Amino acid sequence: MTINSPCGGSRTKRCYYLACVLTVIGVFFFIIPIFVHDEFYLNILILAAANGVIALAMRAIMNMGTPSFAHGAFVGIGGYASGLGAIKLGLPFWLTAPLAAVVAVMIAVVLGVITLRLRGTYFIIITLSFSEIIRVVLNSTGENIWGGAKGLLNIPPPSVNFFGRAIQFSQNNLAPYYYLIFVILIITLIVMYRTDHSRIGMNIRALRFSPNLAQSIGVHLMKWRVIAFAIGCIFAAIAGAFYAHYYVMVDANAFFGVSYIIPVIAWVIVGGRESIVGTLLGAAILTILPQYIKPLREYDQMAFGIILVLFGLLLPQGLASLPVRLSPWWASLRRKEQS
Amino acid sequence: MLELNDISVKFGGVLAISNLDLVVNKDEIVGLIGPNGAGKTTLFNVVSGFIKPVTGTAVYKGYRLVGKRPDQIAKLGLTRTFQHTVLWANVTVLQNIIWAHHLKAGVSFWGALFGTQTTRHREKNVVEKSMEILRYFGLDPVAHELAGNLPHGQQRALGIAIAVSADPDLLMLDEPATGMTGEESARMMNLIRKVRDSGRTILLVEHNMRVVTGCCDRIVVLNFGQKIAEGSPEEVSKNPRVVEAYLGAEEGEYAA
Numbered sequence: 001m002t003i004n005s006p007c008g009g010s011r012t013k014r015c016y017y018l019a020c021v022l023t024v025i026g027v028f029f030f031i032i033p034i035f036v037h038d039e040f041y042l043n044i045l046i047l048a049a050a051n052g053v054i055a056l057a058m059r060a061i062m063n064m065g066t067p068s069f070a071h072g073a074f075v076g077i078g079g080y081a082s083g084l085g086a087i088k089l090g091l092p093f094w095l096t097a098p099l100a101a102v103v104a105v106m107i108a109v110v111l112g113v114i115t116l117r118l119r120g121t122y123f124i125i126i127t128l129s130f131s132e133i134i135r136v137v138l139n140s141t142g143e144n145i146w147g148g149a150k151g152l153l154n155i156p157p158p159s160v161n162f163f164g165r166a167i168q169f170s171q172n173n174l175a176p177y178y179y180l181i182f183v184i185l186i187i188t189l190i191v192m193y194r195t196d197h198s199r200i201g202m203n204i205r206a207l208r209f210s211p212n213l214a215q216s217i218g219v220h221l222m223k224w225r226v227i228a229f230a231i232g233c234i235f236a237a238i239a240g241a242f243y244a245h246y247y248v249m250v251d252a253n254a255f256f257g258v259s260y261i262i263p264v265i266a267w268v269i270v271g272g273r274e275s276i277v278g279t280l281l282g283a284a285i286l287t288i289l290p291q292y293i294k295p296l297r298e299y300d301q302m303a304f305g306i307i308l309v310l311f312g313l314l315l316p317q318g319l320a321s322l323p324v325r326l327s328p329w330w331a332s333l334r335r336k337e338q339s
Numbered sequence: 340m341l342e343l344n345d346i347s348v349k350f351g352g353v354l355a356i357s358n359l360d361l362v363v364n365k366d367e368i369v370g371l372i373g374p375n376g377a378g379k380t381t382l383f384n385v386v387s388g389f390i391k392p393v394t395g396t397a398v399y400k401g402y403r404l405v406g407k408r409p410d411q412i413a414k415l416g417l418t419r420t421f422q423h424t425v426l427w428a429n430v431t432v433l434q435n436i437i438w439a440h441h442l443k444a445g446v447s448f449w450g451a452l453f454g455t456q457t458t459r460h461r462e463k464n465v466v467e468k469s470m471e472i473l474r475y476f477g478l479d480p481v482a483h484e485l486a487g488n489l490p491h492g493q494q495r496a497l498g499i500a501i502a503v504s505a506d507p508d509l510l511m512l513d514e515p516a517t518g519m520t521g522e523e524s525a526r527m528m529n530l531i532r533k534v535r536d537s538g539r540t541i542l543l544v545e546h547n548m549r550v551v552t553g554c555c556d557r558i559v560v561l562n563f564g565q566k567i568a569e570g571s572p573e574e575v576s577k578n579p580r581v582v583e584a585y586l587g588a589e590e591g592e593y594a595a
Binding site: 198199202203205206209210212213214215216217218219220221 | 387389408409410411413414418419421425426427428429430437438439441458462501502504505
């Protein structure tokens with residue numbers, strides 16, 4: 001048995017297959033806007049990718065233990081920070097998105113240091129309260145700054161000069177948005193993969209499975225929990241920044257509160273919290289399905305609740321564990337065929 | 340090497356440990372025994388930083404331990420195992436050791452994030468070193484099993500292997516031979532001596548008297564949070580106060 005990397009398996013061979021598969025998938029999604037001009041389909045893909053970023057960010061936090069109920073708040077904070085940066089300071093998107101990330105990381109560290117001493121239900125209650133406080137503050141103050149209850153309106157769409165040619169981001173031409181979220185998603189995937197397969201992910205998972213053991217061999221509990229929380233909040237905020245420039249507005253009521261969080265948790269659980277690809281698939285499936293299945297769209301809260309309970313009971317590791325779960329069944333089926 | 344002075348611990352109104360002094364010298368195996376509830380595990384929790392004592396000082400290699408976090412204490416070279424088998428049950432045995440090893444691997448946050456050349460090199464080293472430790476503990480045949488699927492004896496050994504992976508100078512073992520058959524506990528005794536002979540000092544809590552008398556150089560007896568006896572295994576087993584604590588007064592002649 002060759003062991004070349006801590007994640008196990010022979011590195012070169014696996015890397016080769018992985019690179020091939022990734023290239024094919026990448027090229028496939030890259031050429032979609034060339035053939036698909038229907039904005040309806042592009043819009044669905046954009047939402048799936050953006051929600052994928054949010055789900056991956058949530059997964060990074062859930063790797064630490066409990067889901068953060070302030071996740072939507074960080075999406076909103078990213079949106080507001082980026083929108084304000086664009087409106088008040090006139091910054092372009094490639095500066096406002098990092099600005100959103102910086103604001104998010106500062107708030108996340110402060111909130112993390114306060115709340116991450118608590119675990120489980122207490123962490124959920126505190127993050128939910130934080131989210132509600134921000135929502136109320138954004139709604140009832142700052143009429144002239146961030147629009148108060150009306151929300152932040154007239155956020156300019158991103159403007160990019162591609163070799164001297166201005167690229168039009170507009171609701172009639174979604175392809176640039178598609179490529180933008182495509183790039184953001186790829187960056188998110190790379191960062192998530194690297195954190196998972198390095199000391200960062202190891203420490204975070206070691207702390208989740210057994211905080212006492214991890215501490216007793218030298219893992220700083222607070223430091224790594226705060227890092228996990230901050231990584232999640234950064235990408236939530238970047239996705240929020242994208243949404244703000246996509247819808248050219250942010251509304252404090254859209255992202256904050258439990259009703260936004262339940263679907264996000266469902267994305268992660270349905271896809272499989274242990275797997276990056278699974279989480280991305282979960283977000284994509286649960287974003288795309290409601291567009292075609294009307295009851296899922298109309299009774300979304302109830303539907304997502306039921307989905308969460310069902311997956312929690314029947315497939316706690318999500319769709320990503322389906323191949324492993326089905327393999328014995330599949331093997332027995334083949335044995336029957338042969339005999 | 341480790342010096343405890345006047346340690347007292349209170350849980351609510353109950354004095355779990357009162358005014359305890361304890362010295363552990365380099366290259367010793369010190370056994371800590373006493374009836375249930377005597378405060379042995381509490382003492383471990385104090386030394387490893389999980390519980391803060393009300394009074395007293397704990398000095399290890401010249402560093403004061405009271406007030407330090409568990410991870411800081413581990414980095415000073417003082418690790419422990421737990422009374423109930425504590426390991427990362429849902430990953431492989433090898434992964435358990437790799438995680439434990441990362442403390443010493445010295446990979447930086449940014450190096451880990453970007454997967455730099457040095458990081459990769461070091462991560463590769465970690466795998467090799469981890470296999471070495473598994474061989475040392477006789478766990479290499481089960482390296483790729485899930486840790487939670489191992490039999491009890493091997494799980495206990497893995498617990499010690501994890502603590503040793505962090506490269507401690509002083510190792511605290513909380514009931515390493517608990518719930519073991521005679522054969523398993525004999526193997527555990529050999530293992531403990533072997534770890535000591537590799538240059539690590541050991542402080543252990545144990546109920547299995549065969550293990551304690553078999554491998555400890557010195558025994559400290561606690562009862563109701565107080566030290567009632569200290570000395571070589573023979574001295575301690577003849578001490579009337581120890582006999583009283585274990586078997587009750589008047590029946591001293593039944594001392595084991």
